[in-house]
Amino acid sequence: MVTGGGRGIGAAIAERFVAEGARVAILERDPSLGEDTERRLRAAGGDVRSYPCDVADEAAVVEAARRVVEDFGDVDVLVNNAGIGRLGPSMSFPVAHFRQSLDVMVTGVFLCSREFGKAMREGGGGAIVNISSINGLVAFPMRLAYSAAKAAVVSMTKVLATEWPAYGIRVNAVAPGMTETDMFRSAIDEGLIDTDAYLAHTPLRRFASVEEVAEAVLYLACDRSSFLTGQVIVPDGGWTAFGWVPWSGDPEAPAI
Numbered sequence: 001m002v003t004g005g006g007r008g009i010g011a012a013i014a015e016r017f018v019a020e021g022a023r024v025a026i027l028e029r030d031p032s033l034g035e036d037t038e039r040r041l042r043a044a045g046g047d048v049r050s051y052p053c054d055v056a057d058e059a060a061v062v063e064a065a066r067r068v069v070e071d072f073g074d075v076d077v078l079v080n081n082a083g084i085g086r087l088g089p090s091m092s093f094p095v096a097h098f099r100q101s102l103d104v105m106v107t108g109v110f111l112c113s114r115e116f117g118k119a120m121r122e123g124g125g126g127a128i129v130n131i132s133s134i135n136g137l138v139a140f141p142m143r144l145a146y147s148a149a150k151a152a153v154v155s156m157t158k159v160l161a162t163e164w165p166a167y168g169i170r171v172n173a174v175a176p177g178m179t180e181t182d183m184f185r186s187a188i189d190e191g192l193i194d195t196d197a198y199l200a201h202t203p204l205r206r207f208a209s210v211e212e213v214a215e216a217v218l219y220l221a222c223d224r225s226s227f228l229t230g231q232v233i234v235p236d237g238g239w240t241a242f243g244w245v246p247w248s249g250d251p252e253a254p255a256i
């Protein structure tokens with residue numbers, strides 16, 4: 001079960017799970033994007049179904065969970081991936097954008113975890129993987145709502161990891177750095193991201209691919225990570241490890 005699987009990281013996660021032989025359900029606010037992923041992955045032999053659903057809408061999530069369980073029998077894995085990037089100066093940030101950010105990325109994670117968690121409990125357990133962000137771990141100006149929501153995702157991950165072992169449910173998170181997706185490219189187009197400056201802060205000197213993020217999600221979702229719960233994996237090319245200095249990346253260069 002992947003939320004926001006219509007494009008970007010969510011579509012790559014769905015694809016990676018299909019390659020592993022999983023049957024995949026997608027919850028997607030934009031039905032045409034969900035159908036695109038469904039069509040593409042079915043053509044590749046995957047058993048994939050897309051369900052139109054806004055994860056912030058309680059009634060819609062309850063109904064989608066009912067339909068997914070009806071169609072698939074049970075749910076082993078939930079990936080809470082759906083997200084939106086509302087950025088801007090905090091002094092003039094519209095409260096509507098603030099609320100919308102929390103609705104999708106906090107309430108949405110809560111609702112999907114609650115409803116699909118029930119299905120996992122009935123089936124004897126499972127794994128939840130929440131998509132946070134490095135924005136939820138370290139400070140970025142102009143991202144107040146997004147960062148608050150992504151920090152809450154880390155917090156909810158830890159709370160549920162302590163609460164749901166009785167149901168056989170592990171809960172972990174992936175907090176990616178800058179990843180090449182439509183969301184990321186539109187932020188570049190809007191002038192919100194200076195790619196050279198970002199790369200100068202990234203020890204591996206490149207952005208993540210969606211496949212690299214999907215690989216971390218797969219690891220946390222499967223039994224290879226059976227003793228991990230309440231953890232955050234950070235595929236960020238070294239971003240959060242790096243306390244910034246003007247660094248060329250050349251270890252042979254004169255001292256800076």
Ligand SMILES: NC(=O)c1ccc[n+]([C@@H]2O[C@H](COP(=O)([O-])OP(=O)(O)OC[C@H]3O[C@@H](n4cnc5c(N)ncnc54)[C@H](O)[C@@H]3O)[C@@H](O)[C@H]2O)c1
Pocket residue numbers: 003004005006007008009010027028029030033053054055056081082083084104108131132133134175176177178179180181182183184
């Ligand atoms: N791209 C990055 O650099 C990056 C970095 C760190 C974390 N993330 C996180 O990864 C996740 C995926 O990001 P992406 O870059 O692939 O974004 P994206 O915009 O390309 O894709 C997000 C998908 O989620 C869907 N969606 C949005 N709101 C929804 C809702 N209320 N209900 C159901 N579906 C909804 C969208 O329709 C879209 O298909 C997000 O949670 C994002 O915050 C992205």
